[in-house]
Amino acid sequence: MSQASTGNRLSGPLHDVAGEAGHEHHPPRMGFFTDTSVCIGCKACEVACKEWNAVPEDGLSLSGMSYDNTVSLGASTWRHVAFIEQIGHGPPATEPFAADGAPAETAEPANPGDIRWLMSSDVCKHCTHAACLDVCPTGSLFRTEFGTVVVQDDICNGCGYCVPACPYGVIDIRPGDGRAFKCTLCYDRLGAGLEPACAKACPTQSIQFGELDELRERAADRVEALHAAGRPEARLYGESPDDGVGGDGAFFLLLDEPEVYGLPPDPVVTTRDLGAMWRHAAAAAGTMVVAVGAAFLTSRGRRR
């Protein structure tokens, strides 16, 4: 194992994730920009995802969490729309227009007692540095030519290492099946030149699919426009290549702190320190190998 080369491949900015994974002549990195400021909470994404990917029903229970009965992402929930009810965040006043089209002189303040209902469709982030993939011992999780992270169900043996590795709590083992599942960013559809099922269905284009670089530009423009419209609370989440996972392949425009949406404020790839850890592990393994070799008088272990 060429440990020396792994340092910058497990954390920090990484321009060419697919190339790094051995894909030569690969397409641009594709991803999602989920603009929650236009999400209407219809859950078309959840259903379209399940229809396309034949993801099983995930339980019929009323959660009491506003209109969210999906509760979280999981092995059988690859899109999850969160609903957050907040008091004291009235919808902002829009400049009314006078009959001649010019902005009127008085804009009304938002009603202070008003409620705000945030809605946001969460999904696997397809991290630049995907800990789930890094810890997968079977090679089931892999980086596609689109730069996305996909579980291969013909490989996965259900060891579950990926589950605690994910800094977002996305991937999980499906009970009754035993294997790990999560969003594939509709890998099969991408191969056919189609957009993922959720983005295709989304009535208001809250979920936008495209080349990640282009999505980042679009998102920056959108934030700027919202700020100009008097909505300073608009911010991006998961967009920066400098964050703890090297930037997400699926990032978000939020209208409040990430925690409000149930998102970790500062996710860090759990394998960031893998290089250092590996050196320790290698030393330990070497010790073990000596012991094993001594015990069985074989040379197998020494190939490490």
Added chain:
Amino acid sequence: MGVRTWIEGWPAYRQLAGPDPLGRGVAAESSGSRDLVARTEQADRVVRSICPYCAVGCGQRVYVKDEQVTQIEGDPDSPISRGRLCPKGSASKSLVTSPARVTKVRYRRPHGSEWEDLELDTAVDMIADRVVRTRRETWQDTDDEGRVLRRTMGIASLGGATLDNEENYLMKKLYTALGAIQVENQARI
């Protein structure tokens, strides 16, 4: 599993010499992934349709393989919906392929406590008999003042808002010829 096999199965080891030294990409790609094809690509035909739920009238494309509906999604050509569907529209494939669908005629005899089987042909014939009989028994030629009524108040119908125009047309045409006037649908509800 021997240690050797275990190690050799590890992508990081297996692909030391390849373009994917960490075994996280090309090297790890399974045969299943390599052969993956979107099922829309394998459809025998794509049929243009319209969503059956609300009255927005979103365009749908219905993908058919081996005479089975394999996928339904939005029709991007529709100037109404531009390819998008709501959760109900997105569930259309589940709707039309649902195991909950009734596909055989069910019959409950008067005072009966169970469903019984019935041939479709028999059922339609029995219904035709009942229509003819009820119409005869409840026919009103005129009212008390001798004004023409030409109707039966013994037969009523409810439904149409989820049906096609052509179906509503045949219903109204047949009912009117039968003299059945209590013909209604969801537009009244």
Added chain:
Amino acid sequence: MAEAHPVGFQWVMEAKKRGATVIHVDPRFTRTSALADVYVSLRAGSDIAFLGGLVNYVLENELDFREYVVAYTNAAAILREDYQGPDDLDGLFSGYDPDGRHYDSTTWQYEGADTPSPGSGEMTETEPAQGAGGDPSASRVGGAAGRAASYGDTHGSGGAAITGKPRRDETLQHPRCVYQVIKRHFARYTPEVVSQVCGVPEDQFLRVAREMTENSGRERTTALCYAVGWTHHSVGAQYIRTAAILQALLGNIGRPGGGILALRGHASIQGSTDIPTLFNLLPGYIPMPHANAHPDLESLVGDEEKQAGFWGNMRSYVVSLLKSWYGDAATADNDFCYGWLPRLTGNHGTYQTVADMADGKVKGYFLVGENPAVGSANAKMQRRGLASLDWLVVRDLVMIESATFWREAPEIETGEMRTEDIATEVFVLPAAAHTEKDGTFTNTQRLLQWHHKAVEPPDDARSDLWFYFHLGRRIREKLAGSTDERDAPLLNLTWDYPTDGPTADPSADAVLREINGTGPDGSALSAYTELKADGSTRSGCWIYCGVYADEANQAARRKPGQEQTWVAPEWGWAWPANRRMLYNRAAADRDGNPWSERKRYVWWDAKAGKWTGEDVPDFIPDRDPHYVPPESATGPDAIAGDDPFVMQTDGKAWLFAPQGVADGPLPTHYEPPESPVANPLYRQQQNPAREVYPRRDNLLHPSGAQPGSEVFPYVFTTYRVTEHHTAGGMSRTLPYLSELQPELFVEISPALADERKLQHLGWATVVTARTAIEARVLVTDRMRPLTVDGRTVHQVGIPWHWGPGGLSRGDAANDLVAVALDPNVHIQDKVGSCDIRPGRRPRGPALLEYVEEYRRRAGITELTGTEGVTP
């Protein structure tokens, strides 16, 4: 709109992106509210006061689009001297008959106008007399008992007929001109009164008033969208009237970005109104003949022929329909077989039918994609009706509650019904899904879109086209050779559609072509203007004539939207004449020029001598805008160059309706049939012309200040959520939708939760005099108490999708709703009063005792809440 029509809502979001202000007015804070710029919470059932306040704001501040109002509405028309309104009569209009509970519209007429003959008192109700038989439970009381409502049933899209054009004062100063009359009428609806009635803070109301008026006029337009939140009321038609008055005053009708847009809830509910499976209509909004008024064809169409506008050609529409149905048997000599049509004698709407059914008068019933055991008001009465039938045919995709009532109805558990006692013979015939048949849906914008058959239906499943075709074929076979005159319409019916495939599925294409119609040479017609009254043309639905123009299925056109103009005229086909916006002549000024460049749509091309623009002009193509018809003209010839409302007999939008509305020429606020609030405006509590059924199985509550009203202190309203569809047959059976909203819940405010000790996620029992249901509780700040007339009013919100079957289950909200109807359209009011208590409802016979105790405490009898004039 985001809640029930998410994909349609994308266009609201587009507008918002371009700077539009989105205002949402709703008793509950929905997904639409979440995206709106302004959200207004109002008391369920108070919208006329809110909209009336907007009308008053416009008139008081003279913010109407005066040029449009003078030219295109009846604002200038002068009314009779003896008209009186709610200000004069403590909440009534002149002409009210307290015994018959209906209005005589004589005093509502234009000055000097002849009283139209359908209003001459001939169409008296005969049905209650037939049904009464000394049994009070058998009769229905209400506006439809009168001629006004009977007439209301019979003028379809045409508007009511008036004879002669009224005298006008275009300065709008005459004290009896419509403008001045409505100004006085709506003066009552000040911001203070709006606040008092609706529970909306004055500043919030004024914000809406300013936004709307500043965004209307020559350069800008405002659109109103509504759904059953406006129509499910005992004054529902008047809700829409108020909106129409407001939009006509602001010049927002017939212009791009304007209008009043009904968001309808079923794939072809518009189509099933156009080609009506409705009792009062024949295809194309032609009235079903009435036993008293329409003994022959002449009586049905004669008056219309004297009118201006396109209804003047009604004879050709009716004759073409009769030719279409009875073929060669229909001749000029036999009145085109008009005599074969069955006759109405009053209201035969679904609620009347169900009452009759429960009373054993209806023997056989077809349910075709409907689930009334869950989906209709007072669903308990519906189930009683089903259990009283001789036979029932259910055609659906899944086993719905209306098919399984004989063993799964809640009444089995309470002991009110026993399976072995129920004599109803039930046939469940599986239906084909939309992917398994060809045909057209008509969407909420009047757009016909063809869906192609993709696969064969499974097993015994068949299209409804198949079922009705083969049922008709068998009935005709069974009656073959009959010489009984009553069988003649069946035996002469044109019923020879080509069939296809192993199941002999009839051709939907052939049926559509018949609907379109054919000319003397048998070829498809192109437009309804080609229809003739001499029997040489056929058309099954005149307004759909043109859908098969050039022998091509125009509804199947699918030229991609991105390859067309924004109007997209080559996608599907819109009735009439592929016109995408009605009354679009109003998009141009009197001289035919666009009101503004920004709002260009249809205009007069003087050089070419014709109307042109983005859309098919809704006008006579070559009629000069300055054309003045001769006095003697009738029909389309009588349409002046500045009469954009070509289906109205005077060519104008009616701010004041001199004819055709059963419950008054102007809208005014009445409380719902049941309300804890006494009408703050006048003594009259409810719509005096509403239809009520004084029956043991449809008990109503005392309202307002009446003793016993306090037993049901809260307002409830029912509604939909995105994840489910209507009565649930197409959603509660699907896992992917059921898991999103897995069971029935009620939404209440934290304040009400405190008041009634209701726990979030705990159980609650909601009680009305009909029954009690249970549901899980969602305590949410999205529901808020309102201050109405100085007191706090709590609202309980209940989605109505659930029933005992399917994957996602719950009690049916419609079990709570009473049958108390709008007199124009016979549709129920979904707002009522209730009590809510913690815990699950009693089981078995204990439930009956529980509800009976409420009735006792409130002193309820069959007559409670059924008064016409409030005592």
